[in-house]
Amino acid sequence: MLNVHKVNRSLILPYSSAEMYDLANNVAAYHEFLPWCSGSAVLERDEACAIARIDVSYKGMKSSFTTRNELNPNQQIYLSLVEGPFSALEGKWLFDPLDEVACRVSLAVAFSFSSRLIEKTMAPVFTHICGDLIDAFAGRAEQVYGERRFA
Template structure:
């Protein structure tokens, strides 16, 4: 069985911002409210449950996610997980905590609890295509808590997030194919 991704799609969008009523120019406030959205999807030759288990295993992130130096599950009741992730790259270290609503083998919805963001939401969807194939979709919307944090950490964070789907695909190959 070939373990390489079947297809990969990547999109990075910025919301258009809201125009002031009756004005042809954006207000300074709306320019600052532009929120990056990162969206990735991949078709893989692993089951939806296998990919879900890798993504939901926060404590293993430091073993394979670039820039991740720690992950900890703070609470988990089977449906909701409170987890923190420590990121360090290029001399910048940040920790953020999310509350994740999980549907085993199907989805993980992320909501910011604490960290260097004003706003952070996202999701992982795992769609079974066959017994040994699925579509993995990842989307993240975020806004840093201040423009200073965004300038210092923005590029590093965007690089880390855009590489996540690839890192999970490679991890699946290592874990499930023994390679």
């Protein structure tokens, strides 16, 4: 059995849970601000779910994966694998409001790869990407909503 890799991060940000949810749910814009994302698209969408594809290009590695994103607006996005180099991929974004203008954003991701060769080459890349994801979204929030500080 191949290893299950886990990444858990959270960050308190001076943006509302609705603002941060909107950024995470806007998969089509990921390629605009995530340096490792060479393409992103929403393939299907309704009120409760989106099917999204992300193309990864990082340090010479290229891959893509598709997830089913179950949407709980302004609160949570649950990700599960549809297609890609993984044997399993699950993730959860949580957006916990602290007040009207601040929230805790948490991301928990667990993944394993479909072969040892893919795991050897992709595990360090994907672990790094997941680890830096919340910081990238914090930077995107500053771009989109303006710089904010805690009072």
